[in-house]
Amino acid sequence: MSHLENFKRQHREIKELVDNLTTMLKQDLLVQEPTKVRTVLSTLAGKLMMHLAMEDQFLYPTLIQNGNAQAQTTAARFSNEMGGLVQVFKDYSTKWLNPSSIKADPEAFISESHEILQALRHRIAREDSELYPLVE
Template identity: 40%
Template sequence: MTSTIDDQPERAGEPDRIILVMIDHKQLTDEHNELGAIALQLRGFVTRQVADIEAVTRERWRLGYRLAIHLAREDRHVYPELKRHTDAQIAAMATTYEAEMGNLDQQYRDYMARWNSDGIIAKWDSFCDETLAILEALENRIAREEKNLYPLLGRTGKAPMPARQ
């Protein structure tokens, strides 16, 4: 949701006009918590000596589904708005984070495509190593966003963020 600071409709040709963007910080943090819980479950399955293919498959798909929704929200709303923020440091941080961590969705899709049930069973140790690496990338992204980026959105409810059109 966007509106101009003076609650007037946005007008074309006014690129420096400041708008307020409402981003729900709690929803994003709740999604991070859910992703973390699924990742923890999956981590538990891949640190075992014997493969539980049914459980691993279920958790991989659960994580992929939730991750796709969350990353789409960030890619379509959070990062674009932060990159247009009136504070140059915030805009630069968002640009840097997006460049450094922006390919996690593709990495996860590639990972899912590489590992079918037969491959998981045949190369359990390799599968586990790659799963742990992708979980670490996800956990690092979540930690960085929670520590450095999300506080910029505000800590309670929907936080208005000034941004330039």
């Protein structure tokens, strides 16, 4: 499997987890089953951190150094625009590390989750539509 196919597969897995977590953003579920929600968030965090690290440390630098002019420009722009997402997601995941914190403030968890999950969807959609075609 090519590196790009691996990135695309990871995108599909991440989108599935984001969708799954989004369906769980209901106050009654967060109060009744915060551990179940945290488990999905932990799975997402693990896959996402690995994926973002691979992109930020391998894909983007490779394209910036060795790609054609359009790939170099796009990769550099994406790296600058989206590079902070790793830390934002780490902070979010750490803040909601314990199921008890989710249960204690479900409204804040829902609000912050929608915001970060939308940012993830946006990054994936842009990479799929703008960056990955340049690699192919």
